[in-house]
Amino acid sequence: MTIEPSDPPAPASPSAPSASLSATEPASRLEIMAAVLANELRDGEILQIGAAMPVPEVAVRLAQFTHGPNIELIFIGARMNAAHLHSLPTPEFGWDHRVVRWAESYSDTGHRFDRLKDWHRRVFFIGGVQVDRHGNTNLIGVGDDHSRLRFRGPGSVGTSTLSTHVGRYYIVLNAHTARTFVERCDYVSAFGWGDGDPEARRRLGLPGGGPKLCVTPLCVMDFTADTKHLRLRSVHPGVTVDDVQANTGFDLIVPDAVPTTPQPTDDELRIIRTRADQRGALRG
């Protein structure tokens, strides 16, 4: 891997603490999440990430450094590849437009939707104020009366369109609580699997492949094939199945044996801490 001596300095403020080079500290839960997602990504895929998603940001960089040198990252509109660089800084806040310095091309909001026909090749990461058992997500808000919500969410961003068209997507949350994982979303801004019919997306004419995994600080979940119901796939080190269920507002499908989520390898952890997440956003 070449290190380009001409890399511009990272836009992170000079006073930011430099990440420790040692990988002796065990992986944080967010670092574990990033490694899980990185291992989901295949070389050559095109990934879309929106604002304020530090775990996917690091996951994509990790994948580019380990096994996906041809993965293209599109952060908001900035298309970037870190594989031939020593590192690529993560955004410091919401839409930190300084990342455009690292981009090879840039496309604006409206224009990004001008060509959707090959979006089955794209992968996307989505968050939510609420997530239900069938992977429908809500960024609109919480409360019965839409004109006076109890909690007003940020809005759907581009998630209705992205979730409709991308080949697959990952639901990634920074917290796992029973308030987030609900029986039924008060509002749906991105259609996952509707009421759980595996044909639901096809019947609605949604060309994309739908949500594949849900990754949280407690566990990794996938969907059952026949009912598209969230199913526990693994729990992170130190987390029990009961912990997950107690923080989930509906009954998860729990297989007889639930393995522990694999820890990042030493190599992965070293790359995360020295190159993919130099700012230490996932160190907690």
Added chain:
Amino acid sequence: MTSAAQRQQRIIDEAEAAGWIEDGMTIAVGDPAPMAVLRQLIRRGVTGLTVIGSGLALDLLIAAGCVERTMAYYVGGGFGGAVAPSFRRAAESGQIEVWECEEGVLTAGLRAGAQGLPFLPWRGGVGTSLPEVNPDLQLIQDPVKGETLIAVPAIEPDVAILHAATADAYGNVRHHGGPGWLDLFLYRAADRTIVQVEQVVANTDVRADPWATTIAGVDAVVRAPYGAHPFYSRGYYVQDKSFTKAYVDAASRAAFDDDRSALAAWLERYCVEPESHGDYLERVGVKRLISLYEY
């Protein structure tokens, strides 16, 4: 040259530009944010606006009481808060109406507005709650293939207000590195467009490279170096993080702790008291502005 015919120059100042906006109008706010003109709207106490916009610039207009209705796909908080404080509070209390939408949906509506069509179809959002919470979005069966799509009605702002890199006196605009976000879509859909710029350039510069003109012949040009402060301007300066955070903190106290004093003082100091953009920049201070001058 003694000809009586004079080509009209379109440079006006930020106060005159803000005067184009009347109570109750629909305005479209571009990104980078045209703050010099928006601060004048606040200063004048314009009310009842429907605003197509996003983020903290929209939040500031709400905090100042200018907004009746938002057409926004994302009003994020920026500093750990998932939602911008004034937007969140105003939506929860019913003070503003939220025209619920999404990036693709909004873009389809702007395209329809630009093209004189009653609506344009869009697929993103089929199966979601968007058509339920926004009755303007109707589910239709397309007559060609019989697919279910959303008919997004035309959106036609009265005025689009944008911030770009340069323009000449005749309204030939250049965006540094291409037009920002939805800027072109807002311009095409709007009845009139005001563009504030970092620098006014000579018409000869424009003619030297006409391919670089991103919007031709906008209705007004406003001279506004640092006119997007405290936000970024592509190719000129970065977002003023601590300044922006001070606003978010003050707006959060007003929204959630029922203490409007800090927000009122902030609005007074930065939006009401400065009579002009120049007064605002003096108040912000040269040293702070220089520290942001990088790209």
